[in-house]
Amino acid sequence: MENFPRAKTAIVGAATHGIGEARGFSAMDIATHASLKALKSAGLKLSDVDAVFICLPNEFLSGLSFAQYLGLHPKITENNRTGGSAFLTHVTWAALALEAGLSDVALIAYGSVQRTTLGRLQSGAGVDPYEGPYKPKMPVTGYALAAARHMHQYGTTPEQLAEVAVSARKWAQLNPDAFDRGELTVDDVLKARRVADPFGVRDCCLVTDGAAAIVMTRADRARDLVRKPAYVLGSTASTFHYNIASMPDLTVSAASESGPRAFAQAKAKPSDIDVLELYDAFTINTILFLEDLGFCPKGEGGRFVQGGRIAPGGSLPVNTNGGGLSCVHPGMYGLFTLVEATEQLMGTAGARQIKNAKLALAHGNGGVLSSQVTAILGTEETI
DSSP, rough: OOOOTTEEEEEEEEEEEEOOOOOOOOOHHHHHHHHHHHHHTTTGGGOOOOOOOOOBBBBBTTHHHHHHHHHHHEEEEEOOTTTTTHHHHHHHHHHHHHHHHSSEEEEEEEEHHHHHTOOOOOSSSOOTTGGGGOOOTTTHHHHHHHHHHHHHHHHHHHHHHHHHHHHHHHHTTOOOOOOOOOOOHHHHHSSSSSSEEEEEGGGGGOEEEHHHHHEEEEEHHEEEEEEOEEEEEEEEEOOOOSSGGGOOTTOOOOOHHHHHHHHHHTTTOOOSSSSEOOOOOOOHHHHHHHHHHTTTTTTTHHHTTTTGSTTTSSSOOTTTTOOOHHHHOSSHHHHHHHHHHHHHHOOOEEEEETTTTTEEEEEEEETTTEEEEEEEOOOGGOO
């Protein structure tokens, strides 16, 4: 088994800021606001931070610029870029650094003003010489290919994809911070403007501004800071490809490797998980990740999400904040999965709170189904 410091570190603060439209502010501005809110929730000060992890959309040295912006002299700065999964990889490295005594307080942050500065989805995936002649509109084309293959191979239907979007919207309606809380039906999803077959616009993530931040410390200190820390029980990554043309199987993501390894680290299994936060950039993502992470057999994801199973009141709460489909998607969504998982375990999620949530899984996706990272968090009862 991989030598991960199970439950030796914990998330003690989590916050979001600027969800929707943050006009007049930069990505760095709103990332700072989220960071200050996360630190305050943990009873910590900015001067306590000695490790900074960040990945801004258009700033490739953001570890340095963010430290300067905050006026910090950190021991560790890191801006590893794996797309939307980057922030879950940051959890892995922060946990290792904290356990090794290389830092005492780690701040992981993100911010983007993609909606108010560009108003459209930014592509983070490159087009190689083999894909280029077909003029794909990445990333939507790549995910649409995966959806079409899944439909062909397993009989997944447009109605089942639509169930994912409708379930996310129902969770968003319980979240006052969610960007899109309007009524949405399966029929609305099916009739929506087409984007890339088989996707309509409601199968695709939002384009919003938004920032998120979490704060991590060692477990022995965490207990003195907050009543219910979210202990990091496992955190693993796996990558099968970068370009969609090189994906070995369009219906199987690298979550099929990262998931089992994370469960082994956490000493848990899928049936133990109380709340599940998945990177739902497109409706097919939720179906693929439910299968690959072991919540249902391969090919059964479409049928699994039917009947409100992943919606409020269903047997498996999935994307309880509304996800990237209805809550927030500012270019990269991964850190928001961790914030929501933490809030659920801390019991601070308000109307969408899952009763007695003890184990939460957050899963990040980067590129075009390329980088997959799985983190499992737990309350003190799970240690």
